[in-house]
Amino acid sequence: MNLKKNDKVIILAGKDKGKTGEIREVMPSKNKVVVTGINMISKHVKPNQNNKGGIQKMEAPIDASNVAVVCSKCKKHMTPKNKVEQSGAVTRICRKCNEAI
Numbered sequence: 001m002n003l004k005k006n007d008k009v010i011i012l013a014g015k016d017k018g019k020t021g022e023i024r025e026v027m028p029s030k031n032k033v034v035v036t037g038i039n040m041i042s043k044h045v046k047p048n049q050n051n052k053g054g055i056q057k058m059e060a061p062i063d064a065s066n067v068a069v070v071c072s073k074c075k076k077h078m079t080p081k082n083k084v085e086q087s088g089a090v091t092r093i094c095r096k097c098n099e100a101i
Contacts, residue, residue, distance in 0.1 A: 001026070001028050001031060001064050002069070002079060002080050002081075002082070002092060003023060003026055003033055003064055003067065003069065004023065004026065005023055005024070005025065005026055006022060006023060007022070007023045007069050007101075008020060008021075008022055008069070008070045008072070009021060009022070009023055009033075009035060009067040009068060009069055009070060009077075010067065010068055010070050010077045011035070011038055011062070011066060011067055012065075012066050012067060012068055012077075013066040014039070014062065014066055015039075016038045016039055019037075019038055020070060021035040021036050021037050021038045022035065022036050023035055023036075023067075024036045024059065025061075027061060030061070031063060031064050031065075032061035032062060032063055032064060033061065033062055033064050033067060034059050034060075034061050034062070035059065035062060035067065036059065037059070038059060038062065039059055039060045039061075039062050040057050040058070040059060040060075041057070041058060041059075041060045042055050042056070042057060043055070043056050043057075043058055069101065071094040071096065071097060071099065071101065072101065073094065073097055073099045074094060074096055074097040074099070076094075076096050076097075078094060078095045078096055079095065080092040080093060080094065080095070080101055081093060081095055
């Protein structure tokens, strides 16, 4: 999975198709990501000493295959590829414009 926290992504499938957002959380073991403001659900919460109960809106995880990274330079969505430099460092680059993400 070539997705990282704070990547700007576009949604490829589902009810929020075409919307863009920033990755808030990555769950590689489940192959899912949480994107801010996307895939909002209503969750019923019981009241406790710290907060009032009720219905809260929150983001639900999306499968990683339904999002694509948006390049900051060419503004196109793609799957980044890894480039290994001579020093051994790995950088992610855009497949369309060959710029570092």
